[in-house]
Amino acid sequence: MASSATNLSTPFLNNKLSSVSLSSNDKLSAFSLIFRQPRRKPRFMVLSANVDAKPTVLVAEKLGEAGIKLLKEFANVDCSYNLSPEELCTKISLCDALIVRSGTKVNREVFESSDGRLKVVGRAGVGIDNVDLAAATEHGCLVVNAPTANTVAAAEHGIALLAAMARNVAQADASVKAGKWQRNKYVGVSLVGKTLAVMGFGKVGSEVARRAKGLGMHVVAHDPYAPADRARVIGVDLVSFEEVLATADFISLHMPLTPATSKMLNDETFAKMKKGVRIVNVARGGVIDEEALVKALDAGIVAQAALDVFNEEPPPKDSKLVQHEKVTVTPHLGASTVEAQEGVAIEIAEAVVGALKGELAATAVNAPMVPAEVLTELKPYVLLAEKLGRLAVQLVAGGSGVKSVKVSYGSARAPDDLDTRVLRAMITKGLIEPISSVFVNLVNADFTAKQRGLRITEERITLDGSPESPLDFIQVQIANVESKFASAISETGEIKLEGRVKDGIPHLTKVGSFEVDVSLEGSLILCRQVDQPGMIGKVGSVLGEVNVNVSFMSVGRIAPRKQAVMAIGVDEQTKKETLKKIGDIPAIEEFVFLKL
Ligand SMILES: NC(=O)c1ccc[n+]([C@@H]2O[C@H](COP(=O)([O-])OP(=O)(O)OC[C@H]3O[C@@H](n4cnc5c(N)ncnc54)[C@H](O)[C@@H]3O)[C@@H](O)[C@H]2O)c1
Numbered sequence: 001m002a003s004s005a006t007n008l009s010t011p012f013l014n015n016k017l018s019s020v021s022l023s024s025n026d027k028l029s030a031f032s033l034i035f036r037q038p039r040r041k042p043r044f045m046v047l048s049a050n051v052d053a054k055p056t057v058l059v060a061e062k063l064g065e066a067g068i069k070l071l072k073e074f075a076n077v078d079c080s081y082n083l084s085p086e087e088l089c090t091k092i093s094l095c096d097a098l099i100v101r102s103g104t105k106v107n108r109e110v111f112e113s114s115d116g117r118l119k120v121v122g123r124a125g126v127g128i129d130n131v132d133l134a135a136a137t138e139h140g141c142l143v144v145n146a147p148t149a150n151t152v153a154a155a156e157h158g159i160a161l162l163a164a165m166a167r168n169v170a171q172a173d174a175s176v177k178a179g180k181w182q183r184n185k186y187v188g189v190s191l192v193g194k195t196l197a198v199m200g201f202g203k204v205g206s207e208v209a210r211r212a213k214g215l216g217m218h219v220v221a222h223d224p225y226a227p228a229d230r231a232r233v234i235g236v237d238l239v240s241f242e243e244v245l246a247t248a249d250f251i252s253l254h255m256p257l258t259p260a261t262s263k264m265l266n267d268e269t270f271a272k273m274k275k276g277v278r279i280v281n282v283a284r285g286g287v288i289d290e291e292a293l294v295k296a297l298d299a300g301i302v303a304q305a306a307l308d309v310f311n312e313e314p315p316p317k318d319s320k321l322v323q324h325e326k327v328t329v330t331p332h333l334g335a336s337t338v339e340a341q342e343g344v345a346i347e348i349a350e351a352v353v354g355a356l357k358g359e360l361a362a363t364a365v366n367a368p369m370v371p372a373e374v375l376t377e378l379k380p381y382v383l384l385a386e387k388l389g390r391l392a393v394q395l396v397a398g399g400s401g402v403k404s405v406k407v408s409y410g411s412a413r414a415p416d417d418l419d420t421r422v423l424r425a426m427i428t429k430g431l432i433e434p435i436s437s438v439f440v441n442l443v444n445a446d447f448t449a450k451q452r453g454l455r456i457t458e459e460r461i462t463l464d465g466s467p468e469s470p471l472d473f474i475q476v477q478i479a480n481v482e483s484k485f486a487s488a489i490s491e492t493g494e495i496k497l498e499g500r501v502k503d504g505i506p507h508l509t510k511v512g513s514f515e516v517d518v519s520l521e522g523s524l525i526l527c528r529q530v531d532q533p534g535m536i537g538k539v540g541s542v543l544g545e546v547n548v549n550v551s552f553m554s555v556g557r558i559a560p561r562k563q564a565v566m567a568i569g570v571d572e573q574t575k576k577e578t579l580k581k582i583g584d585i586p587a588i589e590e591f592v593f594l595k596l
Pocket residue numbers: 126127128147150151154199200201202203204205222223224225226254255256257260261282283284308309332333334335336
């Protein structure tokens with residue numbers, strides 16, 4: 001038996017074991033974590049579902065009809081466009097899901113106003129810079145997007161702007177409509193043979209590159225995270241930022257807006273560009289310092305720009321950039337084709353409905369991406385994990401303050417073949433929910449634990465044997481606490497519980513140093529007694545007298561006629577008087593009632 005312990009600082013982004021320190025004050029809701037099989041395509045991650053009522057989905061921006069139809073099959077759909085921030089905050093407390101495009105700011109206030117009801121935000125498009133992801137996570141709200149359906153539309157718009165800019169299409173059009181005929185003024189530049197630098201070689205960037213090659217351009221790309229083989233397949237060289245600045249005739253921007261990309265094109269970088277460079281932006285306005293661009297246009301460093309996106313949308317009417325004669329603009333139309341909008345609407349409606357049903361979400365933005373097959377396999381262990389957490393925390397004596405929890409996973413699988421993030425989230429849920437009003441799910445588990453100062457350390461125990469099942473046992477230990485049930489304290493001084501899955505059902509198999517075997521269904525009474533004949537009968541008849549059904553009983557003892565722990569599974573809530581009667585049985589030394 002070998003063991004290893006790991007401490008990782010970004011647990012949800014890592015596929016290995018980790019430790020986290022974690023709290024919060026949300027409301028307990030009717031939502032629960034449910035795991036189901038994917039319906040059609042492999043999906044990742046799961047969420048919560050309102051099991052009581054038809055959910056309400058607020059669609060705050062225009063969405064394709066096909067998506068609305070899908071939503072209506074499952075939910076009450078409120079299509080309210082052009083809401084003011086105040087109106088959005090007022091409506092949101094009545095909604096389980098919200099669907100937006102890029103025009104709605106889903107900020108912290110929106111999550112706070114939802115008062116715990118909002119469970120899913122669907123971004124009908126790619127960019128999620130208008131959604132406060134940190135606030136969503138803190139409120140246990142899943143954010144999903146529709147990352148693929150508008151890729152081609154955005155790439156086509158990029159190419160449309162590139163060509164229109166090079167040939168002055170918009171300016172010439174306006175001139176002819178104004179009654180002029182200025183053939184000499186609108187002489188353009190050719191694309192063929194020119195160097196196009198694609199910045200951000202992701203979905204849209206690579207489609208732009210593919211098309212630009214078809215136009216005979218020499219295409220290079222800058223993207224610190226792009227795989228070299230993707231570039232090779234398209235026939236594009238990945239180059240440094242400096243090289244882009246020095247060599248590009250055209251620059252097309254396709255990165256997300258992040259702190260690192262904000263104002264990436266600024267006074268300093270414009271100064272390094274090849275004189276007469278032309279810039280296309282269908283990514284996000286914020287990646288360009290707009291004032292710096294105006295200066296670079298005036299100075300002739302930048303010959304022309306074609307912009308679909310702006311720092312502020314819509315931009316101010318008197319924006320120097322928009323009004324600049326060398327600038328072609330469109331009102332954030334990259335994703336706006338009939339085909340893309342139908343596709344995006346379907347993609348986001350499916351993701352939101354799936355998440356509300358508790359299915360796996362392929363496009364979760366703020367939650368771990370765990371493959372569906374892994375989740376399916378872990379399903380019984382997920383229940384076991386939550387129940388062990390739930391039991392362990394109920395064993396802590398009041399005032400002890402749980403700070404440090406160690407979880408050990410015994411498995412014959414290779415160390416990198418067991419993703420424990422979901423299990424850790426469920427143990428966290430079990431540990432926190434019984435002692436607070438916080439609703440914990442996969443999205444906010446680590447965050448909630450950290451907030452509460454709860455440190456969870458994970459340890460992997462590699463066992464010999466068949467790696468067929470993912471786990472042999474899970475152990476949960478709470479250190480530095482007193483217990484209501486002294487027998488739950490192990491030889492090493494922690495509250496210790498161990499559980500296994502038997503025939504698909506979670507079982508409690510160890511309490512402190514005592515081996516027991518009780519299926520974790522209903523509720524549980526643990527008694528410590530002096531081992532002697534007739535104890536099972538005595539406790540059983542006290543419960544029978546008040547019609548409490550015993551589902552399971554198991555006795556674990558150190559040695560015959562010495563101390564023993566009896567674990568009794570009961571279906572019903574057991575009254576205090578009945579528990580007192582059990583405690584009054586002379587051989588019973590201590591007992592505790594635990595809700596599962
Ligand atoms: N105008 C529109 O209507 C429209 C439509 C679709 C997408 N978009 C925007 O286009 C952008 C790209 O979308 P996508 O679907 O291709 O996203 P994507 O995630 O597939 O690609 C983004 C790429 O940018 C790269 N990147 C990240 N940081 C970078 C940096 N500092 N320098 C260079 N590259 C960096 C990433 O590695 C990734 O490969 C997003 O900002 C998105 O919001 C706009």
